[in-house]
Amino acid sequence: MDKAFMARAIQLSLDNVSSGRGGPFGAVIAKDGNVVAEAANQVTATNDPTAHAEVLAIRQACQKLGFFELKGCDLYTSCEPCPMCLGAIYWARIDRVYFGNFAADAARIGFDDSAIYAEIKQPHAEREIPMTQMMREEALAAFRAWEQHPGKIRY
Numbered sequence: 001m002d003k004a005f006m007a008r009a010i011q012l013s014l015d016n017v018s019s020g021r022g023g024p025f026g027a028v029i030a031k032d033g034n035v036v037a038e039a040a041n042q043v044t045a046t047n048d049p050t051a052h053a054e055v056l057a058i059r060q061a062c063q064k065l066g067f068f069e070l071k072g073c074d075l076y077t078s079c080e081p082c083p084m085c086l087g088a089i090y091w092a093r094i095d096r097v098y099f100g101n102f103a104a105d106a107a108r109i110g111f112d113d114s115a116i117y118a119e120i121k122q123p124h125a126e127r128e129i130p131m132t133q134m135m136r137e138e139a140l141a142a143f144r145a146w147e148q149h150p151g152k153i154r155y
């Protein structure tokens with residue numbers, strides 16, 4: 001673990017607040033002792049609810065390394081990742097995550113993820129945003145095509 005990478009993630013979060021560009025979140029991705037990518041939250045600056053620091057850093061790192069997996073990389077983030085970022089971290093196959101603030105710290109200042117975690121446990125029809133399954137047989141056609149596709153790249 002390199003404290004300099006965490007210090008940089010924290011500095012990105014502080015700079016983001018002082019510049020007015022976004023929320024108090026920063027992230028750094030490192031590999032073999034070098035920074036591969038870094039980002040700060042840009043949700044309000046870009047009107048993109050997915051523009052969290054971790055997601056932006058993952059996108060940059062994948063572009064820079066030319067691959068959709070970040071095996072061998074570590075993520076340093078100023079706060080415990082939200083459910084969306086956690087999903088992206090697992091899909092990217094990052095080796096380790098180091099974080100500064102707890103999710104509970106973020107909740108105290110208005111960034112509360114607990115409702116999302118609670119929603120995931122609810123049956124589809126009982127969620128705040130109801131989810132209705134439909135046309136499964138038709139949708140399965142794409143999955144069947146994927147299973148048969150000789151050039152597929154597994155991820």
